Structure formats: structure tokens, C-alpha cells
Amino acid sequence: MIDKLIGKIQKTNAPIVVGLDPTMKIVPEHIKKAAFREYGETLEGAAEAIWQFNRGIVDAVCDLIPAVKPQIAMYEQFGIPGMIAFQKTVDYCRKKDLVVIGDVKRGDIGSTSEAYAVAHLGKVQVGDSFLAPFDEDFATVNPYLGSDGIKPFLKVCNEEKKGIFVLVKTSNPSSGEFQDKMADGKPLYELVGEKVAAWGEECMGAGPYSRVGAVVGATYPEQGKLLRRVMPHTFILVPGYGAQGGKGADLVHFFNEDGLGAIINSSRGIIAAYQQEQYARFGAEGYGDAARAAVAAMKEDIGQALSARRGSL
């Protein structure tokens, strides 16, 4: 799957992933009204609204991008109907040949971590049958519990040729509270990055990148530069572009000199583009077209930054 992701990045010329993190505040009124008319102001109504919203976004941008990243919390908050909307979204995106990164940030130990790996990337055995539960292509994973939490994911990744992105240095202001603590003369995120590189050696794809990626926030470009060197064969998923403050020029050092090795996420910046002054002309009905315009602008911003860097190398 890492090789498919790379192939699609090269084909679309867009190292971009769109975060499908719909909220009731983002979904346009006309979609909510239709959903509530059918299901009432219920969890089912909310789930129908976010699913219809997602479909509009995916239809509008799927030819421009390699991947999407649904944030499962945004679905889980609508209970079982929300989880059904998550599954519909994953299935729809895969049918559109998009790589699906399940932003689930799961992490536990031993058989429990294996259950999460199976839930999101693998197949579960029921009697003599093997069934795929949610079936994303990648999942994000929390490393706080150490190797015991990660190894069950590696096993499933190798069996299914899928992948994970391990949280290394997250994009939020307080990420340093624990991640930046100096341990063995290095910040903790660097130790986690070294582990990610080591875990990846057991899980190489066909090319130079492993199935074990890392999450490093756009808001920490210096740390990204360091981690790029610490994890040369690791694909970096970079949240925090746009709404959280990251810009294209800050992001070039997350990439390797081959122009690969990173994929930049934007969520609200794309899916709620119609609510920004810059794209207000599309109106709520044109939220998909607004998202498409925002993807094009993001692609341009990152492409220019990468070209400028190539020129200076």
C-alpha cells in the first residue's frame, strides 16, 4: 500500500491528503435539512448528513489527490450510526481508488493491539471465515505503550501489505509537554523516531520506503528537518497545514531529496473552504467546488515550495 500511495502521489503530482473530519458546523444547512427531514434530529440524521457531505467532497476532489484521512472521532461521536457513516466513507473512497488513512490513533498491548490492527487493517477469524471489519489502507497509531503496542500492527501490515503512521511529534501547542522531554540526551520524539525507523526495517515496501510511517506536525518544521534525517525510509504524514498554521515553505524539509517521503494533510482548510472569505463565492451549495479550488491552491503552494527547493539544491 505504501507503494500504491507513492504511485498515486506521483500520478496526481500532489503529496496531499484531505482530512474528512466533518462536523455539524461544517456541513451546509441544505444537507442537514434533508437528512433531518428523513431521520429527525437523531444520531442517524447526523450520520446521514456527514455521509452525504463526504460524498460531495470526495466526488469533487478524488481525481486531484492520492489519499483521504477520515478522523474516526468525528464519526464515533455519533455512536453506531456515526460508525456506519465512517465505514460507508471508507468503502466509497476505496471504490474511488483513493488510499484511505484511518486516523484512529489506536494503541494498546499484545492481543488488544492485535485486535485494533485487525479491526482497521486486517481480517478477523469467525469460525472458518476471515472477514475484513473496517478495512482502511493505513491507520495512525499511538506509541506510548512501546513495542508491545506496535508489533501486532507490523504483523498485520506485512500480512496485508498495509501500513501505519506512528505519532512522533504532534502538531498541537502542548505536544512538547512529554514529546520534547530530553531523555538519553535527546528529545523523546527523536527516540520515538529512531524506533519508527527500526520498526520500519521489518516492513519495507518494494521501493525505498517502509510500511511504518510517522506523524510529524507541520507546525514544527525544525523538528521535521531533524526527524527526516533520523527516519530516511519513513513516509511522514504531516498534519497542521492551513487551519493550524503550517505553510508550504515550512514543509519542504519534511520531504526527501527525491521529492517524496511526506504527505501533507489539510482537513478544515479543504472541506470547510466554502466558509472562508476566499472561497465564499462558491456558496454553501458549491462546497465541493470550493474544496476543489482549495486543493488546487494547496497543490500549487506545496509544488512551488518543492520547486524552489529543487532549484536551490
Next chain:
Amino acid sequence: MIDKLIGKIQKTNAPIVVGLDPTMKIVPEHIKKAAFREYGETLEGAAEAIWQFNRGIVDAVCDLIPAVKPQIAMYEQFGIPGMIAFQKTVDYCRKKDLVVIGDVKRGDIGSTSEAYAVAHLGKVQVGDSFLAPFDEDFATVNPYLGSDGIKPFLKVCNEEKKGIFVLVKTSNPSSGEFQDKMADGKPLYELVGEKVAAWGEECMGAGPYSRVGAVVGATYPEQGKLLRRVMPHTFILVPGYGAQGGKGADLVHFFNEDGLGAIINSSRGIIAAYQQEQYARFGAEGYGDAARAAVAAMKEDIGQALSARRGSL
């Protein structure tokens, strides 16, 4: 809810939580057969089997214990039907007046963490309605992302009078890889413990304990002793008893001198008791009675250890 938990611990005289972590290997054949007869070897069939199994366990032990801890990964691995079984289990346990600790180990930032908090402990707004999605009493939370990940949970805990248990020092062999790293002259778990104590100050219950608990593994008694001092008003959820190797005598230092402050989890040791030689006489049909006997033995073991300590104080 922390006050209800304490009240129920005192009433049952059992600082014990039963982990409802069913797997296909634990569920007796007769339950699986009945479920597969109705639903086939499908996710629905597996979900029906674990739900029926859980009901038998809960019916057998609910008068002896204050709380249960369903591990959501064990349900998530059966997809949507598994999540429905999780919800049925939570609802059933709450109907039996058990305190429900959702072992979900969620953790993200800002609005995403808030969505997880709402999903598991709060109410989500849909139109003008406020609806409870999964509605556990407590949830376990991962601290790797720092305060940004925890504060949204605190808000919901205070609104709903519910609680969280933050991972501090987990029970697994590799938990030290990151958690034991020395930072600012202390192991990371101690820094996390200090934060847990500070977060708890914003979330006190009616008594001396806060709504912000901690997870500290039974397999690390020395660390438990230290963390008990660092977090005097924190309830500690202690996994790793029994199957993972912890014993009652190792656990007394997780408790305060008031005999409170800790609740010990056992999962397989209780729910799969019928598969142990010691309880084999109950047979697979008597798995509930075997669980009841195992709860009684665990209560005895911990009670004796606490009495011995009271005697020596």
C-alpha cells in the same frame, strides 16, 4: 461518578473491576454454535456470541463487583456488529447498576479529543437535541499528546460528572521503552503522574478523589508505590492482575491508607476462568459460575493483602 464508584467499592467490599474482553477463543462452543446457527459465521454471528457471553458473565458476577471494563478493541475487531455488541454490553451493565469503564485508550487534540470525550462520556448536539452516543461512566485516555488532548475530556467530565483514567505506567513488558526514560531527572511516567494530579485538581469529586484517574500496571509495584505518593487524590486503575502476573500482595501499595484509591482489573482471569484447571469442574456451560468463583478468590486475595497491611500500619 468517582463518588458512585467509591460507594460501590465500599458496599461490595471489592476494589475489583472485571474486564469484559471476550474473544472467539474464550466464548464457549455452545454459545458460538447458537449464534452461528442464527447469523452464520459472520461479524453479526461473532457479535451475537460475545454479547450473549457477556450477559452470562454479568448476570453471574454483578452483585459481587462495583464495575466492569469492556475493552473496545475486542468489539471493534468485529466491525459495526461488534460496536453494537459493545453498546449493548455498556447499556446492560449500567442497567445492572455497574460502573462502566470504557477501556478505549483514546487520545487526540482539541476538537478531535472533544469528539472522543463526547462519544464516550458526553452528549453530542444534533440540531437542537443533545444525544448520548456510547455513554460509559469512565474512559481510559492516552496522554502522549499532552494537555491539549486531556483538557477536552476534563470539560466533559465536569459537565457530566464522569471520569477518565489516564495511562501513566502500563503493565506490558516494553512499557519502559518510553515511559521509563529519565527526563528532568525523573522517569517520564512520574512527569505524567504529576500532570494527572494537576489535571485532577480541576476535577474533584465530592470526596477526596478526583475525576481524573490513572492507569498503572500491577506488574510494576515499585512504580505504583511512587506514583501513589505523587498522585494522592487520584484513583488508580490497575491492570495486569492474574493472567499478566500481578498478585494481591504486590498491590497493596497502590492503595491509600484509607483502603481506597485503587481498583484492580482482571479480565481473562475471570471471564475465562472455566478454561483454567482450577475451575475446570464448572465446565463450559458453567462459565458464569466459574467467573463468580474466580471473583470470590480474587476478592479474598486482595482483601487478605489489605488486611495484612492494615495490621502492620
